[in-house]
Amino acid sequence: MAIKNISICTLLVNRANDRHGELENETAAIAWLFKEREQHMRNLAKDIVDRGEIYEFPLVSPEKDKFVVFDGNRRVTCLKLLDDPRRGPTIELQVFFQEQRSRWKGAFPKDIQCQVELDRDRIDEILYRRHTGTQNGVGQSTWDDRMKATFVARTGKGSGPSVADEIEKRLADAHLLPLRRKIPRSTLNRLLSAEPLRNRVGISMKGGRFQFTHDEATSLGALARIANDLASRQVVLGDIWDVDGKEQYLNRLDGEGILPSPSHEAVKVDGVTTRSKSGKTKPIAKATPTTRSTLIPQKDFGLLWPGRLQRHHQIWEELQFHLEPRKHANAVSVLLRVLIELAxxxxxxxxxxxxxxxxxxxTRLEKAGLHLQAAGKIDSKHMEVIRKFKQGDKIVSADTLNKYVHSSNFAPSPEHLMSMWDSLAEVIVLFLKA
Incomplete structure (x- = not known):
């Protein structure tokens, strides 16, 4: 640990803060803080001006010629906007910070003391032990369940079994452990922090129980390669810090033929796991009515949300957790149209x-669907549904979606909205997983 004076202008508000997951950039991160916690941010800014200091050192780590803030993003944001009120997300906030800046006694600081950590695993350990009280917005805000889940998904930390420990046991039994160096378990946990990532290497930790989802020998070979890459430091924590980094590394392994393919998928027969006989695309399931209050069922679709899908993620969550078609049919219909187009x-x-x-x-949907079909990810039944999308007399059609948005006489039906989602859900998920 080192405490250093760092220029405010070289501090970067973290676009991947666990409060919100990955966003596109610093500007989006600042906007999120005010969108979700405006009154807390105003209270904190007033407190900083009143006291003339921030009391706790922001926790930062160097990245090129900047320093990314891992704890203290709200404090640093307030300082940045006090330094330059024009960066406020709204005119009202710009006026507010200009007023607060005029109240500052003496010269405004150009740099502040920060706790600098080079080891990002140590940063996670520090974050894990903080965030215990809000103090009405002046103190550090407590993480809610979703934020804690984002942290666990990003880092692999949690109260359940360690995926790295489980992998190390299997590699040891198969005599596939790296010969000279230990596997950095925290880095391995981070890499395989979510089920979609674990499934790519042929394993699962659903229900806190380790199991192979693909041919065991193939999956062990992939895990042995990953273990060697991490132990030899050919791949380090910074390489797999966010979703994009994790996927880039796994994509590279997939391109080398290291990861198990769909043909290696394991199936259970009478409780015994065996190798699947075929890697053919599963036929599309018929859209059946489901009892639910939101358009998107509240289940895990195996999606990862990199920063570039920031808006997609927000719309998805509104449709999955907040808006009810029977109460908000117009809002749901418009957002469904936007989500399909963005996907x-x-x-x-x-x-x-x-x-x-x-x-x-x-036409764009059809071309994207044909590309999925050529890649073996969907079959002719899926394409039949996609092609019907062009037909204006169908409920599940582009014409229907356009009427939801543009027609003053076309009232969205909750049942039609549910049917449209059920028909296109699999394809939309594949579009978002690209």
């Missing part, structure tokens, strides 16, 4: 699908 555009961009500027939504 399609994400897949087109990430997968390199060729489209033209004048292609309408239904």
């Amino acid at each position: 399609i555009e994400n897949y087109i961009k990430e997968a390199g699908v060729t489209v033209y500027d004048n292609d309408k939504l239904a």
Whole structure:
């Protein structure tokens, strides 16, 4: 640990703060703090001006020529806006910070003392022991359940079994442990911190129980490679710090043929795990009515949310946890239309699908669907649903979605909205996973 004076202008408000998950940039992170905690932020700014200091050192780590803030983002944000009120997300906030700046006694500081840590695993240990009281916004805000879950998903820390410990046991039994160096368990836990990431290497920790989801020998080979990469420091914590870093590393292994493929998927017969005989795409399930209060069922769809999908994630959560079609049919219909379009555009961009500027939504959906089909991720039944999207007389169609947004005489039906989601859900999820 080192306490150093660091210029406020070189401090970066963390775009991947566990309060909100990954956002696009510092500006988005600052906007989120005021959108979700405006009164707390105002109280904190007043307190900083009243006292002329922030009392606790922000916890930071160097990144190129800047320092990313891992604890103290609210304090640093207030200092940044007191230093330059024009950075306030709204005119009202810009006026507020200008007023607070005028109250500052003496010269405004250009730098502040920070706790600098080079070891990001140590940073997580520090974060794990903080955040115990809000003090009405002046103190550190307590993490709610979702924020704690984001932290656990990012780092792999939690009260359950350690995935790294379970992997090390299996590698030891198979005589596949690195020969000379220990596996950095905290880094391995971070890499495989969520089920979608674990599933890519052929394992699961659902219900706190380790199991292989793919052919055991193939999965062990992939885990042995990962263990060697981490132990030899060919891959370090900074390489897999966020979702993009984790996926880039796993994509590289997949490109080398290291990770198990769909043909290695394991199935259970009479309680015995065996290798799947075929890696063919599973046929689409018929859309069946489900009893639920929100459009998107409240279950795990295996999605990861990198910063570039910030808005997609926000819309998804509104449709999954907050808005009820029977109470908010208009809002749900418009957001569903936006989510479908954003998901399609994400897949087109990430997968390199060729489209033209004048292609309408239904055409873009069809082209993206054909690309998925060519990759073996969906079958002809999926494509049948996608092609019906072009037909204006169908409930599940682009025409229906457009009427939800533009027609003053077309009232969204909760049942129709549910049916549309159930029909397109699998494809939308695949578009978001690209």
